[in-house]
Amino acid sequence: MGRPSAGKxxxxxxxxxxxxxxxxxxxxxxxxDIRKHLHPDLGFSREDRRxxxxxxxxxxxxxxxxxxxxxxxxxxxxxDSQEQARDIIEDEGEFVQIYVKCSVEAAEERDPKGLxxxxxxxxxxxxTGVNHPFQEPLNPEIIVDTEAQSIDDCVxxxxxxxxTLGVLDERLDDDYSFSITRSEEQDITERLEELGYLEE
Numbered sequence: 001m002g003r004p005s006a007g008k009x010x011x012x013x014x015x016x017x018x019x020x021x022x023x024x025x026x027x028x029x030x031x032x033d034i035r036k037h038l039h040p041d042l043g044f045s046r047e048d049r050r051x052x053x054x055x056x057x058x059x060x061x062x063x064x065x066x067x068x069x070x071x072x073x074x075x076x077x078x079x080d081s082q083e084q085a086r087d088i089i090e091d092e093g094e095f096v097q098i099y100v101k102c103s104v105e106a107a108e109e110r111d112p113k114g115l116x117x118x119x120x121x122x123x124x125x126x127x128t129g130v131n132h133p134f135q136e137p138l139n140p141e142i143i144v145d146t147e148a149q150s151i152d153d154c155v156x157x158x159x160x161x162x163x164t165l166g167v168l169d170e171r172l173d174d175d176y177s178f179s180i181t182r183s184e185e186q187d188i189t190e191r192l193e194e195l196g197y198l199e200e
Contacts, residue, residue: 001076001137002100003129004115005107007146007154011100012073014155019069024168027063029056031074044126050081057085064093077134094167098158099140104129106147141165 002008009030016028034056035042042048053076060070076082082097089095107129108116119127126132142161144154162168 001074001082001097001140002102002146003077003104003107003134004075004127005111006100006102007110007151008073008075008100010151011098011144011146011154011158012071014151015158016071018155018159022168024069025067026069026071028071029060029073031056031072034059034074044132046078049075049077050084053078053081053085054088057088060085061089061092064089069093075128075134077128077132079135079138082135082137096142096162096165096167097137097140098142098144099137100154101136101143101145102147 009032012028012030016026019026035052038059039052039055042052053074056072056074060072063070072085076085086095086097104116111117115124115127116130118124119130122131124131128134142158144157146154149157159168
C-alpha cells in the first residue's frame, strides 16, 4: 500500500517476477485494474474506497483458500480499511502489509499522469494526499522507501524480509517437476510430427 505514484505497481511487478522465478504460484492484483474490470461501479468517496478495499481483500482471501499467494497493490488510504483487509485475509492465510513509503513531493514529481497537478488545480476531487486523506499504516510488517532506495534495493528488501517472516518456506513440491529421456523426447517429437503439429 502507499500513496499514488509511490511505486506500488512497479514494486509489485518486480516482486512478482522474483517469486515466479523462485517457483511460487502468484497472482498480482493491481489496484487500477481491479477498479476498471471488477469495481467500475465505485467512485472515490470514503465509503466507496472502503468497499473497493473490502471486495479486493475478499478476492485475495478466496485465492489464498486455494493455496495461491496474492500481491495486492492498492492505495488503501484509511487505517480501518487496512485493518479490515488484514482481518479478512488472515481468516484464510497469512497477511503481510508492505508500506511503499514516499513523500507527496517525490510522488508528485514522478507522477506520469499529472494527477497531482490536476488535483491541485481542483480538476480532480478527492485525490488521495492532496484533497483527500492518506493515513500511514501503524504497524506494517515491511517498509520500503522508494524515494531513498532504488527499485532493485526495494525488491531485495521485500524478498529478504518475506524470508525472515517465514512466508516463503513452502515452494512448489518436487512432484510437480519431471524429466524425460532423450528417447522419450524423440518419440514425442515424432508423434507431434505425425499429427501435423510440427513441420518435418
